[in-house]
Amino acid sequence: MLWKTLTYSGWGRVAEATGPVARPERVSSLAAALADDAGPAIGNCRSYGDACLSDGRSAIKMVRLDRMISFDADAGVLDVEAGMCVGEIAKIFAPQGWLPAVMPGTGFATVGGCIANDVHGKNHHGAGSFGQHVVEITLMNGDKTTVISPSKNAALFKATVGGLGQTGVIVSAKLQLLACKGDVMMVTERRIDGFDEFIEALDASQASYTVGWIDATAKGDALGRGILEEGETGYGLVPAKKKSKTVPFNAPRFALSKPIVKMFNSAYFRRVPENGRTSVKPIQDFFFPLDAIHDWNKLYGKQGFMQFQCVVPPGQIDALKRMLEKIAHSGLASPLAVLKRMGGGAAGLMSFPMEGYTLAVDFRSSAKALKLIAELETTTAEAGGRVYLAKDATLEAKHLPAMYPNLSKFSAAANKADPDGNFETDLTSRLRIRSAS
Amino acid sequence: MTDNWIILGATSSMAKAFARAVSSEGARVFLAGRDLEDLRVSASDCVQRGAEAAEAMMFDARQQPGFKAIVDRVAQEDGMINVAVFVGSMPAQSDIDADPSLIDGVIKDSFTGPAAFLQTIAPEMEERGGGTVIGVGSVAGDRGRIGNYVYGSAKAGFHTYLSGLRNRLTRSGGHVVTVKPGFVDSAMTWGIEGMFLVAPPEKVATDLLRAVEKKKNVIYTPFFWAIIMGIITRIPERIFKKMSI
Numbered sequence: 001m002l003w004k005t006l007t008y009s010g011w012g013r014v015a016e017a018t019g020p021v022a023r024p025e026r027v028s029s030l031a032a033a034l035a036d037d038a039g040p041a042i043g044n045c046r047s048y049g050d051a052c053l054s055d056g057r058s059a060i061k062m063v064r065l066d067r068m069i070s071f072d073a074d075a076g077v078l079d080v081e082a083g084m085c086v087g088e089i090a091k092i093f094a095p096q097g098w099l100p101a102v103m104p105g106t107g108f109a110t111v112g113g114c115i116a117n118d119v120h121g122k123n124h125h126g127a128g129s130f131g132q133h134v135v136e137i138t139l140m141n142g143d144k145t146t147v148i149s150p151s152k153n154a155a156l157f158k159a160t161v162g163g164l165g166q167t168g169v170i171v172s173a174k175l176q177l178l179a180c181k182g183d184v185m186m187v188t189e190r191r192i193d194g195f196d197e198f199i200e201a202l203d204a205s206q207a208s209y210t211v212g213w214i215d216a217t218a219k220g221d222a223l224g225r226g227i228l229e230e231g232e233t234g235y236g237l238v239p240a241k242k243k244s245k246t247v248p249f250n251a252p253r254f255a256l257s258k259p260i261v262k263m264f265n266s267a268y269f270r271r272v273p274e275n276g277r278t279s280v281k282p283i284q285d286f287f288f289p290l291d292a293i294h295d296w297n298k299l300y301g302k303q304g305f306m307q308f309q310c311v312v313p314p315g316q317i318d319a320l321k322r323m324l325e326k327i328a329h330s331g332l333a334s335p336l337a338v339l340k341r342m343g344g345g346a347a348g349l350m351s352f353p354m355e356g357y358t359l360a361v362d363f364r365s366s367a368k369a370l371k372l373i374a375e376l377e378t379t380t381a382e383a384g385g386r387v388y389l390a391k392d393a394t395l396e397a398k399h400l401p402a403m404y405p406n407l408s409k410f411s412a413a414a415n416k417a418d419p420d421g422n423f424e425t426d427l428t429s430r431l432r433i434r435s436a437s
Numbered sequence: 438m439t440d441n442w443i444i445l446g447a448t449s450s451m452a453k454a455f456a457r458a459v460s461s462e463g464a465r466v467f468l469a470g471r472d473l474e475d476l477r478v479s480a481s482d483c484v485q486r487g488a489e490a491a492e493a494m495m496f497d498a499r500q501q502p503g504f505k506a507i508v509d510r511v512a513q514e515d516g517m518i519n520v521a522v523f524v525g526s527m528p529a530q531s532d533i534d535a536d537p538s539l540i541d542g543v544i545k546d547s548f549t550g551p552a553a554f555l556q557t558i559a560p561e562m563e564e565r566g567g568g569t570v571i572g573v574g575s576v577a578g579d580r581g582r583i584g585n586y587v588y589g590s591a592k593a594g595f596h597t598y599l600s601g602l603r604n605r606l607t608r609s610g611g612h613v614v615t616v617k618p619g620f621v622d623s624a625m626t627w628g629i630e631g632m633f634l635v636a637p638p639e640k641v642a643t644d645l646l647r648a649v650e651k652k653k654n655v656i657y658t659p660f661f662w663a664i665i666m667g668i669i670t671r672i673p674e675r676i677f678k679k680m681s682i
Contacts, residue, residue: 001627001628001629002627002628003628004627004628005628023624023627024624025448025449025450025453025623025624026448026472026475027475027478028472028475029624064450064624067478067479067481067482068481068482068485068486069478069481069482070481071485081478092485092486
């Protein structure tokens with residue numbers, strides 16, 4: 001059958017949707033689903049909030065359209081269906097000397113999702129965003145299939161990359177892969193004792209891949225302490241990956257209570273020797289550390305969790321520090337907190353990345369966390385920064401125009417491509433994105 | 438030497454998962470089905486995953502005259518010839534009740550079509566002294582049930598055919614695996630009510646490969662369907678005939 005009524009949620013499990021979902025296994029059945037009841041395309045639902053939800057309306061799950069259509073081994077250009085996961089591409093091509101040019105923190109993100117959210121990775125400061133390596137997109141909208149690229153239908157391309165699925169269904173895309181030495185990573189980890197040192201270390205890092213883990217429970221002098229990880233691809237032999245584990249049930253509340261998180265963070269910090277260390281890891285371990293534990297989102301219990309991720313301009317380091325102080329004093333943070341330097345690279349009108357620093361922190365869902373996140377969102381807006389919509393479940397629509405200066409332009413482009421609002425998602429309705437033009 | 442795998446009904450998700458699994462072991466794959474355009478994409482996917490070569494071929498279980506061409510094409514290649522049969526069709530029983538002429542198509546797709554193909558290729562396999570046939574049947578073929586007994590009887594016929602073919606090919610070093618999948622998470626079961634314990638196609642593909650390696654004769658996949666069907670087939674007919682499961 002074409003449709004199945006499903007209740008599904010984003011990765012954070014704070015919002016859910018119920019509606020008919022089609023999961024085509026061929027391009028012809030995708031066309032049939034669109035003709036029958038057009039709705040937004042969704043992938044593995046690894047965005048955290050409601051970017052991948054279509055409550056009460058149809059949605060098209062693209063995960064079964066996951067084949068490699070062709071690969072140009074000289075140019076390193078891979079033509080791939082939108083439902084294929086980036087981790088799978090990395091697994092197949094790294095031994096041949098190629099990697100997706102940009103990889104988000106989970107390998108389970110689909111190519112379509114990576115384009116629609118113009119995702120970034122640990123190499124954003126050098127390589128830019130995912131969309132900057134997309135050579136061509138095949139887009140389906142009604143009975144029309146259009147090929148778009150940075151030079152052909154450029155306006156539609158800019159509205160599609162980072163466009164939250166609003167311009168149509170991404171069927172396939174040609175990706176420029178990045179040459180790499182092999183399928184292992186040389187990783188250097190260093191302890192960083194405080195916030196200011198962290199900013200300095202991030203600015204000074206010369207590595208291709210850089211990411212900072214922060215102990216978001218540390219206060220006072222230790223505020224912003226953490227571990228700087230720098231990586232380069234390499235070749236060599238590392239032991240085969242251990243079998244992945246699965247979190248079988250929702251964890252109880254105390255699993256991520258304040259004392260346990262503090263204890264965990266402290267141990268995690270001290271795991272790296274005082275003078276740092278360099279080790280060799282399989283690429284998956286470096287790029288997708290959490291993918292080894294399936295359904296890790298269940299660790300936050302059945303109420304789910306929210307991730308706050310913002311980026312602020314380079315001159316707004318103080319605002320960032322204030323946010324971190326607020327988070328540390330709230331005692332609400334989980335072990336997952338990440339700080340990164342971001343370059344200016346972005347490919348679409350609604351892309352998240354901008355020059356500056358990005359901070360991401362997970363919170364178990366609660367009234368207190370909601371209030372804290374709202375304050376952080378206001379600080380971000382005041383600092384001239386923006387909130388990442390792929391993670392968002394809480395932002396107020398009023399903040400959006402300042403955060404995304406191309407909003408009205410995007411809205412106009414989306415409404416032109418999809419005048420009936422077929423591809424609206426719960427996120428675009430909540431933030432009134434389509435009525436901003 | 439490179440193994441050849443002919444995959445009949447290659448557009449199904451179970452077949453796709455299996456084709457990917459043998460491709461990553463370096464096999465030469467022939468993807469046969471009705472949607473050539475779709476199969477060509479699957480073929481290039483197989484090559485990227487490590488297949489020595491991959492070809493899309495036209496196969497319609499209801500068009501027997503086309504079978505010989507596939508056999509002739511594959512016979513040009515060296516190495517063992519293996520066949521995996523994933524074809525079959527399952528219209529709703531209520532549609533068949535309304536239009537009994539649909540029965541012919543179900544029998545052709547699920548039983549006589551693939552049987553005729555295997556009959557055509559068997560001599561070539563015997564000549565090469567080996568090769569494996571995977572015949573995908575169904576738990577529905579173990580006992581006729583009110584919900585889908587036409588499809589079930591076609592699969593039951595196919596099971597019996599496979600057991601005979603096993604008897605024949607064993608003599609020349611070949612082997613036949615009869616596979617009885619329970620519910621598989623595919624386009625066929627998507628949105629159908631009453632599905633439970635639905636297995637991902639990748640899990641089925643792994644089970645098939647293991648069955649080939651271990652020269653199993655009949656397998657249920659996932660394995661617990663052996664227990665479920667063991668119970669269902671043991672229910673006395675005088676009780677079973679009043680049940681609707």
